[in-house]
Amino acid sequence: MSPTTPATTAVRATTAVRPGLARGLIELRQSFTNGGDLLSHLLWPVLMLAVLYAVRNREFGGDGLLLGTLALPSVLGMNAALGMVSMSQHLTADREDGTLLRAKAVPDGxxxxxxxxVVTVGGGLLADLAIFLVPALFIVDGLAVGPGSWPTLVWVLVLGMAATLPIGAILGSVFSGARAQGLIQLPVLGMIAVSGIFYPVTALPDWLQVVAQLTPVYWLGLGMRSALLPDAAAAVEIGASWRHLETAGVLGVWAVLGLAIAPVVLRRMARRESGSGLAARREKALRRAA
Known part of the structure; x- marks a missing residue:
């Protein structure tokens, strides 16, 4: 067996990246040409836009901010965080139909x-956010959208997806059954509930504020708010600051950990896959359907 060198490792990484990117782009394009997938891309933004329109003129508290203004970055942050669930569901579906088993048979597959x-789920997520955000900017008043808003929004989204999507891959590898998907949503919804996305995290007990700051969802929501809300809104945040450096640092740590752990967990799950196991699961599913 030839020894593994940095050069061979780089070549193997390149041979995995190119087909991975190609596969992801093909699946992403198909999701916008398939009727059912296209409906799912449009349904969430349309529903959220209807909610924003209904609350656009209602004031929140006594600080003069409108509820719709506060809700817009919250909706963006929540949907970005729910990408974890989408990633997990994709892995479970591909395990059930044999896609993962076929990938296992290809070198570095x-x-x-x-x-x-990551390309498919991340690209679909960005498209959904854009479909929602562009018309929302014309519906909601009071946003502080300036030249610096878009770079902040981009780096927060990129780092946020890099931090959260690998978590979805890990959860989809550990809880690989279709019935376990309901259990996966519980910790994700729990992170969202204490993240301060829908209300100031400073309203929570001190120990829950600490827990919230350990999750990537809190920092994702904070970054979204910093990009779109006026500086006065930072008064209800921890330290009365948007804390950009801390946001980049924590999301970066989560991204590094997730991207390092997710491939290992996924490979271990793939090694357990076999044709006989796939056939047994299909037979069991048919018996349940009957």
Missing amino acids: VRGYLIGK
Whole structure:
């Protein structure tokens, strides 16, 4: 067996990245040409826009901020965080239909598969956010959208997805059954509940504020608010500051940990996959359907 060198490792990484990117882009394009997938891309933004329109003129508290103004970055942050659930569901579906088993048979196929799924889920998520955000900017008043808002929004989104999507891949590998998907949503919803996305985290007990700051969802929501809300809104945040450096640092740590752990967990799950196991699961599913 030839020894593994940095050069061979780089070549293997490249051979996984290229087909992974190609696969992800193909799946992403298909999701916008398939009727059912296209409806799912449009349904959430339309529903959220209707909610924003209904609350656009209601004031929040006595600080003069409108409820719709505060809700817009919250909706963006929540949907970005729910990308974890989408990633987990994709992995479970591909395990059930044999896609992951076929990827396992290709050299570096699991790594390429994971890259493709990040492109598919991340690209679909960005498209959904854009479909929602563009008309929302014309519906909601009081936003502080300036030249610096867009770079902040971009880096927060990129770092946020890099921090959260690998968590979805890990959860989808550990809880790999279709029935377990309901259990996966519980910790994700729990993180969202204490993250301060829908109300100031400073209203929570001190120990819950500490817990919230350990999750990437809190920092994702804080970054969204810093990009779109006026500086006066930072008064209800911890330290009365948007804390950009801390946001980048914590999201960066989560991204590094997730991108390092997710491929390992996914490969271990893929090694347990076999044709006989897939056939047994299909037979069991048919018996339940009957």
